[in-house]
Amino acid sequence: MADLEIIKSKPIGEGLNAFRLSNTYTDGVEDEGEMHRPNLSLQVELGEFDIRSAIPLLTKVLDKAQDVDIWDAVYDLVTITQSTPPPRPLPYLNRTPISFNTGSLANTSEYRKYFDGALKDELDSSLYVDVPGFFDAFFSGVTVLQSLAEVVFKKCQEGEDSLYKAEGGWRSWPKEAPEKEVLEWFKNVINKFLRFTEENGSTPKIGQRPLGQPGQHLSGSTAKWKLDIGFANAIETSKNLRCDWSQILVPGELKSNQNADKRTDTWLDLARYARHVLTAQDTSRFVLGFTLCGSIMRLWEFDRLGGIASSPFDINKEGLRFVSAVLGYLWMNEEQLGFDPTILESDGKRYIEITWNNKTERLVIIELIKRHSSVAGQATTTWKAHLDGDESKMVLVIKDSWQYPEREEEGELLREATEKGAVNVARYYHHETVHVGGKEDDINGNVRKGLAIKKATDAFLHTPAAITTEGAMPTQSTSGALADSRSRSSARKRSSGSLNAPLPPHKRSCSTSPHVRSGSLNRVHRRVIVHDYGKHIYKASSQVAMLAALEGNIKGHESLRDSTTIIQSDVSIGNLMMNEEKNNPSWLSFIIDLDQAIRENRESPSGAPSKTGTRAFMAIGALYGEEHTFMHDLESFFWVLIWICIHYTGPGQDREATDFDFWNYENTTKLAKIKQGMVVHEGDFIKEISQNFTPYYQPLIPWVNRLRRVVFPDGKRWERKEPALYSQMKAVLENAREDLQVSIKL
Numbered sequence: 001m002a003d004l005e006i007i008k009s010k011p012i013g014e015g016l017n018a019f020r021l022s023n024t025y026t027d028g029v030e031d032e033g034e035m036h037r038p039n040l041s042l043q044v045e046l047g048e049f050d051i052r053s054a055i056p057l058l059t060k061v062l063d064k065a066q067d068v069d070i071w072d073a074v075y076d077l078v079t080i081t082q083s084t085p086p087p088r089p090l091p092y093l094n095r096t097p098i099s100f101n102t103g104s105l106a107n108t109s110e111y112r113k114y115f116d117g118a119l120k121d122e123l124d125s126s127l128y129v130d131v132p133g134f135f136d137a138f139f140s141g142v143t144v145l146q147s148l149a150e151v152v153f154k155k156c157q158e159g160e161d162s163l164y165k166a167e168g169g170w171r172s173w174p175k176e177a178p179e180k181e182v183l184e185w186f187k188n189v190i191n192k193f194l195r196f197t198e199e200n201g202s203t204p205k206i207g208q209r210p211l212g213q214p215g216q217h218l219s220g221s222t223a224k225w226k227l228d229i230g231f232a233n234a235i236e237t238s239k240n241l242r243c244d245w246s247q248i249l250v251p252g253e254l255k256s257n258q259n260a261d262k263r264t265d266t267w268l269d270l271a272r273y274a275r276h277v278l279t280a281q282d283t284s285r286f287v288l289g290f291t292l293c294g295s296i297m298r299l300w301e302f303d304r305l306g307g308i309a310s311s312p313f314d315i316n317k318e319g320l321r322f323v324s325a326v327l328g329y330l331w332m333n334e335e336q337l338g339f340d341p342t343i344l345e346s347d348g349k350r351y352i353e354i355t356w357n358n359k360t361e362r363l364v365i366i367e368l369i370k371r372h373s374s375v376a377g378q379a380t381t382t383w384k385a386h387l388d389g390d391e392s393k394m395v396l397v398i399k400d401s402w403q404y405p406e407r408e409e410e411g412e413l414l415r416e417a418t419e420k421g422a423v424n425v426a427r428y429y430h431h432e433t434v435h436v437g438g439k440e441d442d443i444n445g446n447v448r449k450g451l452a453i454k455k456a457t458d459a460f461l462h463t464p465a466a467i468t469t470e471g472a473m474p475t476q477s478t479s480g481a482l483a484d485s486r487s488r489s490s491a492r493k494r495s496s497g498s499l500n501a502p503l504p505p506h507k508r509s510c511s512t513s514p515h516v517r518s519g520s521l522n523r524v525h526r527r528v529i530v531h532d533y534g535k536h537i538y539k540a541s542s543q544v545a546m547l548a549a550l551e552g553n554i555k556g557h558e559s560l561r562d563s564t565t566i567i568q569s570d571v572s573i574g575n576l577m578m579n580e581e582k583n584n585p586s587w588l589s590f591i592i593d594l595d596q597a598i599r600e601n602r603e604s605p606s607g608a609p610s611k612t613g614t615r616a617f618m619a620i621g622a623l624y625g626e627e628h629t630f631m632h633d634l635e636s637f638f639w640v641l642i643w644i645c646i647h648y649t650g651p652g653q654d655r656e657a658t659d660f661d662f663w664n665y666e667n668t669t670k671l672a673k674i675k676q677g678m679v680v681h682e683g684d685f686i687k688e689i690s691q692n693f694t695p696y697y698q699p700l701i702p703w704v705n706r707l708r709r710v711v712f713p714d715g716k717r718w719e720r721k722e723p724a725l726y727s728q729m730k731a732v733l734e735n736a737r738e739d740l741q742v743s744i745k746l
Contacts, residue, residue, distance in 0.1 A: 126307070130457045131309060133452070134311075145331060172188075208332075211227070228252060230248055246281055249337050250288050253266060253289075260294075281339070285338050286301055288338065292315075299325060340436070365398070400526070404524075410431070411432070417560055428530060532592075533584065534580075534584070535579075537553065549576070552587070552589030554637055557571070569597050578590075618636060624668075646693060648697070676717075711729065
């Protein structure tokens with residue numbers, strides 16, 4: 001009997017009604033009518049099944065499609081799950097999964113067509129909405145907020161032509177909510193709030209003011225980006241005044257459509273603004289923000305694990321919540337806004353204090369060296385500093401970063417390297433875990449105040465809950481007072497025909513991402529101080545100096561491995577340093593950043609959920625996911641040299657864009673094949689680099705090819721660990737230096 005005849009002979013009829021009913025559920029209530037699907041449940045639990053692949057089938061079932069269409073969808077789903085299941089990780093691979101973020105992009109102009117995808121990857125499984133208790137966590141510490149909000153809201157309701165009426169919402173609220181009109185309304189209503197507070201004898205602590213310059217690009221970022229709305233620090237909100245990202249305290253995103261509140265692209269727009277703020281402000285631990293889609297408002301917080309948000313609310317229906325949020329942003333102090341209170345200031349100078357050997361030392365910050373540009377990630381920040389009172393002003397480097405607590409502390413690794421005499425490795429001075437408010441400064445406990453992220457909704461797997469008047473913000477009572485509404489379950493039903501509604505917690509699928517959901521992760525704020533200070537090798541004064549520095553970097557990597565069995569594991573353009581200053585006692589060249597380092601021949605991974613990497617410099621085997629060894633790092637030195645010769649027209653002078661910039665965004669397997677194809681044939685390799693090396697680095701072409709011969713003998717990757725590769729690579733670089741020096745003399 002043909003398949004169609006079988007289907008007709010055995011109609012589904014009402015057989016799926018139980019399933020359809022079971023998908024009309026109440027928030028926060030276990031669904032007793034859930035159908036049991038043992039095989040599917042097992043696959044979901046093991047991470048072998050992407051629940052999103054079932055959406056076509058679920059759509060047809062819930063829409064009561066024809067039987068033949070439902071069975072076609074079943075067949076398609078079975079084919080997917082049986083023929084191409086996502087790879088299941090082995091119990092132990094002696095390696096930590098590699099993740100990428102927008103801060104690991106090398107020489108990029110942040111083109112939006114690439115950047116948006118990279119930002120989404122960075123925040124994958126790291127963006128959560130409808131977080132219970134959000135308002136209390138970030139606003140309850142604001143002095144007099146509750147009483148002040150009640151006073152202001154009461155004034156808003158006074159008089160026949162009151163600013164707010166319970167039955168109609170805010171006066172003059174723009175119909176259809178066009179963004180420009182909403183922006184003007186927003187600034188006007190906030191100015192009225194401020195007048196009310198002044199009458200009550202209260203003013204903002206640090207001069208926050210609303211900002212709205214949607215037509216102007218803000219300075220202080222690599223690419224040109226605009227900000228719809230927000231709160232800025234002590235500036236006039238004139239349309240003719242150009243603002244800088246360093247002045248933004250609370251970024252916002254405006255949309256005219258209420259439904260935009262449920263869309264991840266809206267949230268990613270705000271995340272992009274948060275990234276710029278975090279990058280421009282070198283002492284920001286986190287940044288607060290908000291979205292306003294039509295009259296629907298949602299409050300946000302972004303930190304080094306990702307982003308979290310409150311439940312949405314309608315400002316025209318819950319005026320007191322709106323007043324409370326606005327005044328909260330305006331009355332917060334710097335620490336509540338996310339700034340690091342351990343970076344102190346006195347007499348115009350910034351400094352930190354450290355305690356060791358029973359004494360306290362003050363380190364005066366001279367200048368910022370580098371701020372890592374990302375939202376989620378380590379967020380490494382380095383400052384040039386010196387000891388207060390030290391007449392010699394010997395330079396020290398302060399490095400702050402947010403590390404997974406499972407990873408071995410970089411400070412301990414640097415101390416070991418220094419004590420064991422490793423050469424050309426940044427030398428240890430001090431390290432500590434930063435404490436804020438008398439507590440270890442971590443994301444989950446200190447920044448997020450212990451919020452139950454696991455009870456929130458994963459933004460990329462499911463759209464957020466429907467608009468509810470209950471959630472994690474103060475509610476409006478009949479008397480106008482603020483009431484505590486802590487994470488109550490809504491009894492509101494969702495439409496059974498909506499596949500955009502999030503599944504209840506017990507129905508959520510495992511992410512197909514290799515990352516662990518950030519709701520179960522944590523990062524700790526660590527501080528390391530080292531002696532050595534220099535500049536990146538791409539800023540070398542000449543080709544000869546650059547090659548000498550690279551040779552010294554390889555020597556440092558070898559010395560670190562020989563003396564401690566530590567492998568640096570993140571060789572990149574930002575981790576290779578040199579020193580050309582006559583009075584600088586630092587190494588002439590040295591490697592930095594051991595925060596991704598591993599022990600050679602370790603018995604098990606660190607337990608950290610992932611390690612970051614710069615894919616443009618990663619070895620082919622590392623891109624394929626091999627267990628990391630020193631051989632991969634040696635290959636990375638080769639790719640760093642290639643990158644410098646392509647992207648720099650002189651000492652520190654980088655080109656705006658090249659054909660190789662897509663290496664920052666390419667799929668790792670594809671990039672591995674691209675790199676493999678580039679080095680396999682000598683003639684093709686020479687042609688490729690001849691066409692792409694800048695004129696400044698054209699003299700290095702024959703020597704880069706000779707380096708290719710030792711890194712890729714016969715155009716192939718090494719199949720074994722070969723310590724002799726260290727000396728072979730150093731010999732090529734030494735001969736190249738000598739040859740160039742002779743050429744210069746001639």
